[in-house]
Amino acid sequence: MDLAQAKHAFITGGASGLGLGIADALAARGVPVTIADIDAEALARVTGSRGNIFRGVVLDTRDREGWQKAKAEAEAVFGPVDILVNNAGIAPNGKPFADMAADSFDRILAINLVGIYNGVLAFAAEMRERGRGHIVNTSSQAGLMTTVPGVGAYSVAKFGVTALSEQLRTEMEPHGVGVTALFPGFVQTNLGQNTVKIGGDIRQYSDVVMTSDVTPAHVGAMVVEAIERNDPYIVTHKGVWRGIEKRFNALKAACDFRDGA
Numbered sequence: 001m002d003l004a005q006a007k008h009a010f011i012t013g014g015a016s017g018l019g020l021g022i023a024d025a026l027a028a029r030g031v032p033v034t035i036a037d038i039d040a041e042a043l044a045r046v047t048g049s050r051g052n053i054f055r056g057v058v059l060d061t062r063d064r065e066g067w068q069k070a071k072a073e074a075e076a077v078f079g080p081v082d083i084l085v086n087n088a089g090i091a092p093n094g095k096p097f098a099d100m101a102a103d104s105f106d107r108i109l110a111i112n113l114v115g116i117y118n119g120v121l122a123f124a125a126e127m128r129e130r131g132r133g134h135i136v137n138t139s140s141q142a143g144l145m146t147t148v149p150g151v152g153a154y155s156v157a158k159f160g161v162t163a164l165s166e167q168l169r170t171e172m173e174p175h176g177v178g179v180t181a182l183f184p185g186f187v188q189t190n191l192g193q194n195t196v197k198i199g200g201d202i203r204q205y206s207d208v209v210m211t212s213d214v215t216p217a218h219v220g221a222m223v224v225e226a227i228e229r230n231d232p233y234i235v236t237h238k239g240v241w242r243g244i245e246k247r248f249n250a251l252k253a254a255c256d257f258r259d260g261a
């Protein structure tokens with residue numbers, strides 16, 4: 001999508017971390033942004049210092065009526081949304097499936113997968129009608145391969161986001177609407193604290209020190225570039241390929257075994 005033609009971007013989970021990095025990168029290119037977040041305090045803090053092309057709207061992405069209200073409020077100011085970034089999410093809770101409380105599983109799926117579908121439900125049909133627009137969905141490297149025990153429910157949701165994005169891209173492409181799936185590796189954000197803040201549970205990561213040179217600002221720049229080129233995928237960390245390749249090789253071996261069948 002030509003960003004010079006972009007009139008309004010709507011970014012969920014935009015008050016922190018990757019969402020804020022994406023919002024800043026789009027605003028720097030002159031695109032008015034609405035950041036939608038469940039955290040009203042963080043929204044006020046972030047929008048207060050960012051000028052009048054940057055607005056906040058309170059939204060819990062699980063709430064379908066809330067989506068309609070947020071959409072109406074945002075579009076009354078900046079007009080129809082032509083870039084939707086479905087990014088809000090919470091962290092894995094660290095429990096293996098056998099030990100996980102059902103409400104933890106439900107919460108992770110409701111925010112990390114259904115919340116993204118809710119965004120598509122609110123905006124995709126109108127973008128298709130207008131014949132323009134772009135949708136970015138935040139998955140994760142955990143949406144491309146399973147990793148360590150305890151990330152399972154998160155991975156289920158993120159694989160779902162991968163599938164949703166690929167399918168949506170096929171459906172929207174003939175109508176001039178682009179779709180990109182974003183696969184971040186580890187990026188230092190407030191994901192753990194924010195998950196606890198909204199009532200989620202997380203594993204204590206004190207024994208696992210995760211660091212990364214990739215920042216939300218880097219990811220923001222990658223997203224802008226991907227929207228402009230209509231890329232299907234953004235993979236933020238190159239090393240992720242090792243895990244993906246292992247999975248694909250195992251699948252390939254299973255297919256080769258059936259060759260001729």
Ligand SMILES: NC(=O)c1ccc[n+]([C@@H]2O[C@H](COP(=O)([O-])OP(=O)(O)OC[C@H]3O[C@@H](n4cnc5c(N)ncnc54)[C@H](O)[C@@H]3O)[C@@H](O)[C@H]2O)c1
Nearest residue numbers: 013016017018038060061088089140186187189190191194
């Ligand atoms: N940080 C990483 O290493 C990493 C890696 C892979 C994927 N991701 C994904 O990136 C996305 C952004 O996470 P982040 O790391 O920037 O974390 P973050 O906590 O800094 O930002 C997430 C924002 O989403 C908001 N939010 C949470 N639930 C919400 C809801 N139901 N409705 C509206 N807003 C809600 C939070 O208040 C917060 O402002 C998530 O989907 C996460 O799964 C992050």
